[in-house]
Amino acid sequence: MSHLGYGCLMTVDREQVLRTAAALLSRKATATMDEVARAAGIGRATLHRHFAGRDALVRALEALGIQEFEAAIDQARLHDGTAEEALRRLVAGLEPVAGLLAFLVTENQLFEGDQMNEGWARLDARVSALFRRGQERGEFRIDLTPAWLTEALYGLIGTCAWAVQDGRVAAKDFQYMIVELLLGGARRSVER
Amino acid sequence: MSHLGYGCLMTVDREQVLRTAAALLSRKATATMDEVARAAGIGRATLHRHFAGRDALVRALEALGIQEFEAAIDQARLHDGTAEEALRRLVAGLEPVAGLLAFLVTENQLFEGDQMNEGWARLDARVSALFRRGQERGEFRIDLTPAWLTEALYGLIGTCAWAVQDGRVAAKDFQYMIVELLLGGARRSVER
Amino acid sequence: MSHLGYGCLMTVDREQVLRTAAALLSRKATATMDEVARAAGIGRATLHRHFAGRDALVRALEALGIQEFEAAIDQARLHDGTAEEALRRLVAGLEPVAGLLAFLVTENQLFEGDQMNEGWARLDARVSALFRRGQERGEFRIDLTPAWLTEALYGLIGTCAWAVQDGRVAAKDFQYMIVELLLGGARRSVER
């Protein structure tokens, strides 16, 4: 979806470059600036005009990722309706941001809890709160901690985004696969 | 935690070095050879004696990972008993290999389907067959494809291994969290 | 003498770099890439931009050396006039290439006859043919083989080039010293 190919000649704006970079860097953290630039259809030096350096690019990715993650959370109205409905809305909103989200998760693996990006920690808490709300409402089991459910959500989103890109899962099934697995699991309910 | 320093005199064998490298590289793909060497308690040059270069190290990690993954699959006797029981055995057997597995998954993301490591593809097929068997036996739902369940298993194992290392999930809960989520999901069963 | 320093702003082209490298490497085969780069007035990384690596540099030197050696042979018209005249023209033409030639000779010492650079073997044959023509015309003695005379020519050119650089032989005497020794030898002719 965000693959423009190498030959793209049109001027690519900053956000498009960031999305392409996120998709690449979340899959290959060792990608060089040259690879990032070519994936975005621009030259190395031009990439440096947009972002002062690799660090700046990474920070921009984090900022964009957190911004879009936050927007998705806001729009999902996590406090409205059942927790399940809210989760479905959240996953739907996160689909276009999956690449950025996977990048964020990978980046934050490197840090200990204290050094974790502040914005990320805040959003993390909001998602965690959603699962807690579900537990308090009796919708979700309480033997799986909100922290783990949150991590699992991120993991499944990243995994599914990769599976979609590699053609192992159909793009249209993205939300369904994640939500159904996360909420219902693989086991066939007896009486359902 | 795993910094033994230079003075460590005990002979660190090849496999120990590989395990340490897997744990490090699966979390930080950009780790330098120096970091890998120090994490393993040996010098850079000694690391190069064991593995001709970075590529050789990665290939050795892949080989070890596939070997241990295969051993875990063999020992789990995926064809015996219910699919659920087999899956529980498999997850239990994969727990010590989680770091290597996460590394393998990340590495295989870089390849297109055709170029995928042959050994990996074979193991992948065996896990996938387990989920298919569960579906055919009526244990597992059929609206979640075996391919997706397989991917999800890998994703949850990697995610949970990270969460354990970062202290967000208790080590003793590793198997439980993964299997319960994968099989039962977060939703509270009505009558259970 | 040839240290231009880092501040040198003029663009140093590929061929100039090669000539400098040949002069250095033919005298000091163990010279580092850094020494080569500084002798050429450029940085290490820039040297690597021009030549992918040390091997590539050596191959480029061989190619240039063979090319210039061939040009010198062509221009010497080895088949015209007496063999002695042709030899004088050849040595004159080889003077500016002496450094490259010495390098080529040294490099080709490393190979067994079969693996010898093809281009070099061809030029070698042309020089050898010149000495054979001289023998057939009665100009040259026949107890010294063309192969040896060819080798001796290379050896004397390299030796003299070094002697000139070290100030043991005057630069203007280069051709004279080589040709007179090679043709007439040190012995004083009786009746001359």
Next chain:
Amino acid sequence: MSHLGYGCLMTVDREQVLRTAAALLSRKATATMDEVARAAGIGRATLHRHFAGRDALVRALEALGIQEFEAAIDQARLHDGTAEEALRRLVAGLEPVAGLLAFLVTENQLFEGDQMNEGWARLDARVSALFRRGQERGEFRIDLTPAWLTEALYGLIGTCAWAVQDGRVAAKDFQYMIVELLLGGARRSVER
């Protein structure tokens, strides 16, 4: 003649190691200690037991070379008889030392005149004096300087030693080829 091959198991004494090292290093200055050791039929560490390090090896080579060169000069009695006879004796005596001599020449290329090895400079002067004696006696031409004739002698010895090793000149012709070329040159004397 001094090639023992790799499989040699007998204890190789210091001098034999040096001769093998000289033969190798004069042809490939970049040879590693490992290559030198294997050419001598011993292990790396054993080579280090014989010679404290690479520098020590090189110094030992220089010392042995100068010693043998001096012995050859002494035995050639350069002051006795005609210069030509003395030169023939000298070349005959230098034949077994050709490898070491080639190494010495190469090494001394690296130094400016002042830093030149003292022992070498002394021997150089004795050879040069031989050529001067030949000029003063009217045996040798005076338009070729003693310094150049000395250099040429070294160059031809090294060149011929290589040519012999590569099979381009017969070993039995070593002395003849060198002396005849150096003294008589390639030109056919008219009245001889």
Next chain:
DNA sequence: TATGAATGAGTCTTCATTCAT
């Protein structure tokens, strides 16, 4: 004494970055 394993020093190579055009 001889050897294989280990390693510090130093070279080779690459990459992020800057600069001139």
Next chain:
DNA sequence: AATGAATGAAGACTCATTCAT
């Protein structure tokens, strides 16, 4: 604004050397 050339910094790799056996 965009590009190719140039380069300092840093990582990958090799080699001379040492150590334990």
